[in-house]
Amino acid sequence: MPTRRSRAGELLLTAPSLVWLIVLFAVPTLMVFAVALKPVDSYGGIGQGWTLQTVLNLRDPNYPAIVWRTLWMSAVATVVCVGLSVPTAYVMARAAPSRRQLLVLLVVVPFWTSFLVRIFAWKALLHPEGLIKRLLVLIGLVEPSVSLLYRPEAVLMVMVYTYLPFAILPVYAAAERFDWCLLEAAMDLGASRIRSFTSVFLPGISRGLATAVMMVFIPCLGSYVIPDVMGGTSAEMIGNKIAQRTFVDRNLPHASALSALLTLAVFLPLVVRWVTLWRGGASETMVRAREGAGEEML
């Protein structure tokens, strides 16, 4: 940040990261679309020439079902996460300022454990010999023969578990700035508790809600490990198919065609959000959640 802002200084500071990200992020992302139009070669690499066959193969009757499942599972996980985050964020924002930092910390701490460890912890709990399965059988809610693992509900629950803090943090950040007098004013003017909640509080934190939706929905669309570990074939998502085409069949053009589809699905909500709201909210929350520095938001 020199006081005299020289062009040479700017280029010197910009070039390293700019060139790195063009070569190792922008170009590869565009390559996904190009390779989708390439034939596969006999060594599992990328062949010469161009073909539309791979893209046309996406009409395979299996894929629409998987794309549909990816969309609805991500949507359900998003609704549940945001639904749980609103009351949680409300409680956090209404707590005494001295206790808020502790509450934020409590939400962020589970994030400091490895992603794989958290998924495995759930697998162990839902395992036929695991604690939850035994408890449910004991109180007679579940037949001993029913498996809790390898079904879409198990995948959904772990997705909610994994992404819930990503919903709570932005909603809390918005609720923290909310002026509670507005709620009291609404009730003084005769609004019921529910009415003042839906017509005053929710609109007041709408920006946080929009960020939360993005923060959960987009990573859910790209889920791969969670359905892979928790779900069977009945819970496969696009991410699983991309991995199968890459590692099992070694058909990179096919994996690329699927990835191109996923890229479009991911960028669509991003573009909508860029157009409708201010930039940056999602990335900041992401960094803060990962950094574990929720206190920064106070």
Place this chain on the structure above:
Amino acid sequence: MKRSVLPYVIAAAVLVFLYLPIVILVANSFNASRFGGSWEGFSLRWYLRLREQREIWYALRNTLVVAFAATIISTVLGTTAALALHGWGTRLQRVHYALIYTPLVVPDVLIGISLLLLFVALGVRLGLGTILLAHVSFCISYVTMVVLSRLQDFDASLLEAARDLGANSWQAMRLVLLPLLMPGIAAGGLLAFTLSIDDFVISFFVSGPGSTTLPIRIYSMIKHGSPPLINALSTLLIVVTFSAVWVAQMLSKERRSER
């Protein structure tokens, strides 16, 4: 105004939901039982057996090598990027910002497969080198965002004072800005280190023979291995990350109280 109890009940349930699996996992790592459905007495045997798992220690070594290298490179690139973004408001910086921002929201699967395509197309041999390139690519964005947020708190008049006292812009940056920015740079580097250590999806796509990292090893243990060993290993990891983050928090508190 009377407040509803419902939000408090939900918030409490959310906290239980967030902690239950982790607590059970840690408890089960000391459980003599193999499946952990019931308590069969305190035991350290899973930890003792962990010591014999040579692949785990080999994978840990790979993970640390990659994480240290990725942290150094991405911290340098992320810091220069933040200085450029903060210092200039040109159209180039808007493109630069978009390139830094977008990887933060793109799912790991897409970053992994696209890098694999690049490496295959260029004929690069997959291994620790490609994992390192991939890790630096996603760490740059995080470091930049952390350093950028600290730069926005920075008092620019300090630089003007340095210039008034005869420092050229390079000296002002090296002797005034960088030392004051150090805690932010360290925080960014620490974040990069933890992200690199934790990454599974991207590493899995660009790994080759012999370049198993710890998360890749844990994944194959989850798919095929023995659950109690993973409990013990996970507990060790939890202890290490919690202490690292705790130290980082203490450092940043110190810095805050100094101001």
